Amino acid sequence: MYINKASWLLIAVSLCALEGILKPVVGQHQESGMAGMGHHVQAPSIVMGFHNLAPGQMMMNYRFGMMKMGEAHQHLGRNHVTTQSVLRDYRITPVRMATSMHMLGGMIGLPGNLVATFMLPITSRSMDHDMDTGGQFTTKSSGLGDLNIGMTSNRNISQRTSLAYGISLTLPTGTTNAGDVTPASSPNKMILPYPMQLGSGSVEIKPETSASLQLGNLNLGTRISGTVRTGKNETSYKLGNELASSVWAAFQPAASTEASITFGYNRWGNISGSDPRLQQQIGMVPSADPKLRSGSELLFTPEVIVSKNNTRLGSHGIIISGTLPLWHSLEGPQLGLAWSFGLGWRFSTN
Numbered sequence: 001m002y003i004n005k006a007s008w009l010l011i012a013v014s015l016c017a018l019e020g021i022l023k024p025v026v027g028q029h030q031e032s033g034m035a036g037m038g039h040h041v042q043a044p045s046i047v048m049g050f051h052n053l054a055p056g057q058m059m060m061n062y063r064f065g066m067m068k069m070g071e072a073h074q075h076l077g078r079n080h081v082t083t084q085s086v087l088r089d090y091r092i093t094p095v096r097m098a099t100s101m102h103m104l105g106g107m108i109g110l111p112g113n114l115v116a117t118f119m120l121p122i123t124s125r126s127m128d129h130d131m132d133t134g135g136q137f138t139t140k141s142s143g144l145g146d147l148n149i150g151m152t153s154n155r156n157i158s159q160r161t162s163l164a165y166g167i168s169l170t171l172p173t174g175t176t177n178a179g180d181v182t183p184a185s186s187p188n189k190m191i192l193p194y195p196m197q198l199g200s201g202s203v204e205i206k207p208e209t210s211a212s213l214q215l216g217n218l219n220l221g222t223r224i225s226g227t228v229r230t231g232k233n234e235t236s237y238k239l240g241n242e243l244a245s246s247v248w249a250a251f252q253p254a255a256s257t258e259a260s261i262t263f264g265y266n267r268w269g270n271i272s273g274s275d276p277r278l279q280q281q282i283g284m285v286p287s288a289d290p291k292l293r294s295g296s297e298l299l300f301t302p303e304v305i306v307s308k309n310n311t312r313l314g315s316h317g318i319i320i321s322g323t324l325p326l327w328h329s330l331e332g333p334q335l336g337l338a339w340s341f342g343l344g345w346r347f348s349t350n
Contacts, residue, residue, distance in 0.1 A: 041219040041250050044260045044303050045319050045344065047210050048117060049152040049164025053109030053348070063103040063319070063344035070096035070128075073336040075295075078329045086333045087132045092285040097127045097195065097335055101145070103344075107152075115152045117168065121145035123198050129285070131183070139192055141178035146199045147171045150206070164210040170227075174199020176235050176275075191277040193287035194239075195335075201233025219250040219260075232273050240269025240294055258305045263326075267296040270331065286333050295330035297337065299323050310350055319344035 043050050053059060074081055074095070086093040105119040124142040131137070150168020157163055176197045179189035208225035227242035243266070250260035271290035274282075281288035303321035321342040328336035 040214060041217055041252050042258055042305065043210070043212055043219060043221050043250060044248050044262050044301070045305065045321070045346075046246075046262075047164070047212075047221070047223055047248075048107065048115075049154050049166045049208070049210050050162065050212060051107060051115060051152070052113065052154065053107060053115050055109050055111050057109040057349050059107040059346060059348035061103075061105045061344060061346035063101075063105070063342055065099075065101045065103065065340060065342040067099040067101075067340040068096065068338045069099075070094060070335040071338050073325065073328065073338045074333055075328045075330040075336050076332045076334075078327065081333050083130050086286065087130065090284060090286055091132050092129050093333065094195075094285070094287050094335055095128050095130050096338075097125065100124045110151075113153050113155075117148075117150045117152060117166075119148040120173075123174075125196050125198070127192075127196055127287075135183065137183055139180040139182060139196060141180065141192060141196045141198060143175060143178070143198050145174040146204070147173045148206070160214045162212050162214075164212070166208045168206045170200070170204035170206060172199050172201050172203065172233065174201075176201040176233055191275065193278060193281065193285065194237075194271060194275070194290065194293060195287055200229060200239045201235060202229040202231055202238055204229050217252045220248070221250075222247045235275045235277070237271050237273035237275050237290060239271055242266065242268040256307055258307070260303045260305075262299075262301040262303070264299045264301060265296070266299070268294060270294040287335075292332055292334060295328065295332070295334060295336075297328045297330075298326040299337070300326055314350055315348045317346045319346065 051059065072080065074086070083093055083095055102122040103119060105117070107115050107117050109115055123145045126138055126140045128138050129136065148168050148170045150166055152164060152166035154162055154164035176199055177191065178197050179191050181187065181189050205228045206225065208223065210221060210223040212219060212221040224245045229238045229241060232238045244264060246262050246264035248260050248262040250258060252258050271293050274290045278288045286292050301321055301323040303319065305317050305319050307315065307317040309315040319342070323340040325337045330336055
């Protein structure tokens with residue numbers, strides 16, 4: 001209930017903020033967003049709202065990401081639990097999960113200091129399982145994820161302070177019917193549990209708002225975003241709503257290099273409803289239980305951006321980031337994040 005109320009409140013705040021800035025903006029908007037202040041240190045790459053693009057100007061980006069869950073990060077509440085202890089209550093338990101993702105994204109400047117955005121992921125997942133009989137097996141899924149389209153804008157509150165706002169829709173282009181062969185279903189495929197599906201199956205509303213303070217070559221900021229699922233999907237369930245917040249410090253260690261550190265807190269709710277095709281797996285494997293999917297986590301993310309601007313072929317940037325968990329609190333047993341890594345490239349027209 002807390003996540004539902006907070007998410008809808010965030011949508012209302014973001015819509016009000018966007019309404020206030022959907023007005024013609026006088027003057028030329030520079031990429032820095034802080035005219036007259038010299039070089040502007042960028043916020044971390046996940047914060048898109050501070051990019052000011054002239055009408056028709058484009059920014060494209062590609063990102064490859066890897067994420068590992070489990071190993072020593074299977075939790076019940078804030079406590080780590082062993083595979084052996086989980087197998088006292090279940091016949092099967094996930095022990096690790098690997099995800100790789102290719103993300104294609106783009107931004108284009110619109111009149112009125114608005115920027116349209118899109119993101120489309122291609123995802124591959126694998127999950128390793130242990131069985132109470134001593135056996136092991138792996139399931140896999142891959143394909144398109146959910147398409148995200150949105151709009152962002154920002155305004156300067158003072159010479160050093162700016163606010164950014166955005167709202168987007170995620171469309172259910174990713175499947176909720178991913179299946180694979182397991183020892184119990186061989187030689188046929190069976191529907192995989194919720195974490196292995198590639199999409200939510202629901203239209204999602206994703207508002208966000210950020211604030212940034214520029215102090216010389218130091219950028220301090222905070223961001224809050226939400227994900228609200230609008231209804232159950234065609235397989236009779238709805239993933240839990242999500243709330244994410246973060247604070248960051250970004251700085252410039254070299255002329256063409258910027259670095260940042262981010263602390264992020266994420267919270268998500270349980271699944272509403274259930275996929276009837278997974279009913280027989282409840283009590284057999286914890287990942288099939290819709291009541292064991294909520295949780296929260298505190299993450300630490302360092303990032304480095306190396307840029308080359310205003311070349312004959314536009315402006316380019318290479319982005320390298322990694323994420324480590326500081327703690328988890330998971331309704332489970334449930335796999336938590338062990339680590340993630342991202343490598344990206346972005347290009348913008350001059």
